[in-house]
Amino acid sequence: MDNEICKVIQNKELTKGKGIYEMVLQSEKIADAAMPGQFIHIRINAGYYPLLRRPISIHSVDKTKGTVSVIYHIKGQGTEELSRVKTDTAMDVMGPLGNGFPLLGNKKCAVVGGGIGTAPLLELAKNLSECDAYLGFRDCVYKIEAFEESCKSVHIATEDGSVGYKGYIIELLEQNIADYEVVYTCGPKVMMKCVVDICRKNKVECYVSIEERMGCGIGACLVCACKVQEENGEWHYKKACKDGPVFHAKEVVFDA
């Protein structure tokens, strides 16, 4: 494998001043290999600050054009600097990395995302023949049209009610949960916990994409440990970067 030097095709804010950006990278190799739910590990700059790469989920790939898109929000120094990267810059990217979502396209599926956690669900939706989307946001929505193109129906909730249902997206999911055999979810821990609970109660299969701080991104450093439960109740740590970031919901132990 190689880390790729990819050209930035586009890097622009999707929201007005809310700090949500989309970056499109040119990479035939990554576009070709990418599976929904995998991530890329981006080196922000050639210096020592920030030192570590930043893991960002693949949002969408265009295999014909050989491009990969990611959506990120400005959280700290790394993503802030990423947002200032100009078109045509050559970025050093590792990927695609990790284990994505299993594609159970013959079942009735829903993708349930919260905030920036909606990002990886688009490529997933594109790869499922029939699925509904449940997308929750705080106060600004993005990429809705893209989901509308790929999903049967798209449910939106915002905490401030500015778009769609006013409240949490899990409320909408709960109403319709009987319609699904499989649910895929990514978003804040609290949200994913609720989704997992709803699915368990309704005996719906569920897959979650989890976030852990990462070092190597490929399974060598063991900093990204994710607690998983065995059938027999014993737990141990798996690697979020290599065994995940997607896990079967019944495996994951949501601590604290």
Next chain:
Amino acid sequence: MDNEICKVIQNKELTKGKGIYEMVLQSEKIADAAMPGQFIHIRINAGYYPLLRRPISIHSVDKTKGTVSVIYHIKGQGTEELSRVKTDTAMDVMGPLGNGFPLLGNKKCAVVGGGIGTAPLLELAKNLSECDAYLGFRDCVYKIEAFEESCKSVHIATEDGSVGYKGYIIELLEQNIADYEVVYTCGPKVMMKCVVDICRKNKVECYVSIEERMGCGIGACLVCACKVQEENGEWHYKKACKDGPVFHAKEVVFDA
């Protein structure tokens, strides 16, 4: 005092691939206050790498336009990054700092520079009513025309003979030393040592501009110590940044 945020008006290479650059900065305040031989202390970027500012001599000022120009060569990480700064970037600059050359314009003067050490001599020449320039380079010359505009005569030497006299500039100075009452010099230590020797032998007053690694640039940290000799033979350390960078030749002790 304040550190200034100055806009980069121009930043371009003067030589073909030899890594000598000129940067012009917009700053009324610095242009107004600048004296020949002073320097500015440039923060390369807002990050931690490089951490320290870089001291660069003032090459030329345009008081009407409110601009300051510096000439620098790429030496390491800091100047390399400086060379990549784009027009219109806002740079954080302290200055003008240090003690420049005393202007003895009523005397017969020569400025003697080697390599990048020629840079600060231009503003000096502009401020002396009559002076000759002796400029030595290894294999590429720059800014000769500017000196020709401000000096009575300009003598050039290159080590490879590509322009002017083939050899060292001090050889040319030595031939004409009897013509001068004051010599100002800046350049490699070995060159300045020779200039000082020639002047001492010929009883010509001499001022040297010295380089020391700097921290604060304003006299607070004492890292830039420069050995100076008292009349009575005792030595102590002065601050290159605040007491210098220009010293009377008879003060300076050239170690090692």
Next chain:
Amino acid sequence: MLNMEVKIGSLKLKNPIMTASGTYGFGKEYGEYYDLSKLGAVVVKGLTLKPREGNKTPRIAETPAGILNSVGLQNPGVDAFLEQDLPYLRTYDTAVIANIAGNTVEEYCEMAEKLGSQVDAIELNISCPNVKEGGVAFGTKCDSVYSITKSVKQHCRVPLIVKLSPNVRDIVEIALAAEEAGADCLSLINTLLGMAIDINCRKPILANVVGGLSGPAVKPVAVRMVYQVAKEVKIPVIGMGGISSWQDAVEFIIAGADAVAIGTYNFVNPKAPVEVLEGVLGYMEKNHYQMLSDFKGKVVL
């Protein structure tokens, strides 16, 4: 009203922002950049009994997010300081703290006597890695820390701050030795001993071969030591090491520091101490903290 006062023994500082010894001369240079009265205290360059020329140059090297220095206590001596430099600082409404270093315990005591109560506090520098005699040798063993602190304390008419070296196995045991010996306050960290080599000429970059590492690179070590020490001692702690922003200052205060000092970063941003002060103020306002003790040492575990 927001109260930023800090007490160091009998000394009251108006706010917890100080400058670190050796990075700030005797204040004059930075006094041209802002009003020194804004600062809680100015800690002056390390003083010795007699004037000292310090080490050969180069005395500074740059390292990733840090610097190495080997100034070696160049200073005019304690008498010249009192005569020539202190009067300038006294024109400002800020505490003046003298940092002292000696070759022998007696020298330290003599300096404390000379300084008397002309300064507001004395910081005992037993952690300078850049001098052969004294310096760090006093500061890295419990028994010598204890005995030098105890001796100087008897000659000291103002609060005594003991500055700790990070080049130790167990910073807590050193801190406790200083406290037991009567220190009124601890400051930490001094520099970590480091080295850099120019691979082209194979020479150490510093003429003195080794030097003290400071700047953002050392911050995690400093925060850890402040955290460990503040939990164990009852006297106030001054935290320093790599502070470059108000966020860093807040991090040290949360870790347990009563006050903080800015060193290396003065070179990068001459107004760093004032900007740190304003930022800490803003942080307190935003979080509705009335005084430093509302968040000092309040690490959530």
Next chain:
Amino acid sequence: MLNMEVKIGSLKLKNPIMTASGTYGFGKEYGEYYDLSKLGAVVVKGLTLKPREGNKTPRIAETPAGILNSVGLQNPGVDAFLEQDLPYLRTYDTAVIANIAGNTVEEYCEMAEKLGSQVDAIELNISCPNVKEGGVAFGTKCDSVYSITKSVKQHCRVPLIVKLSPNVRDIVEIALAAEEAGADCLSLINTLLGMAIDINCRKPILANVVGGLSGPAVKPVAVRMVYQVAKEVKIPVIGMGGISSWQDAVEFIIAGADAVAIGTYNFVNPKAPVEVLEGVLGYMEKNHYQMLSDFKGKVVL
């Protein structure tokens, strides 16, 4: 022909470029990026007698030019390593060095026995700051370093490398203790103990509160320690701490290292070890060095 060979006791490495324990798993992941046969040696993740789950997450924090980690020796145990991981590494023509950590001297000895001569060397990790038992407690005092080295040496059928902690007052005295006890080689430095606090929630970023600092930030401390130690011991020294480029590797070798290891920088550049190797080769060619000893330890003073 340029010769980059290095000898560590009876073990011959084809070149001085190694990977640092804990940053490289058991080689498999980086084996997808380049041919591991290029390396002088692979040092595997720290092993314990029984499998260990390690600490809670977060286990990593970023600091200026460095990282803090608190993995806490998550590993499958020495038996599983021998069964499941070693065979993969044995498909390459590179030395395999096992890094071992225990709670008691007996555990270390038992591990050495189990490893026997299935690995090419054993690195004694008595400097891990991330575990309560054992670890760093063994590595920061001369007498315990001496006795554990002496004991393990008796059970060790391959060269024994002792990995030193930088969290000490005097690295040379620790190094000499290990040498006297029979160590065949020393490696340094392990991580510096550090801490980072999230000022928004006032929680330490690492679940384990403190962690080990590594990366470019620590390089000056590492170079200094390698320099000090290499001058005093007769056994070979493996230098590490912040190596990110061939220039850094050359700096360590000039300081006195016989070999170097790349740790944290693997995360930044997965091909770092190979690029370092190529760069060191280029440096030797340019300077007409025939072998490492032409510049190793050759600091010009």
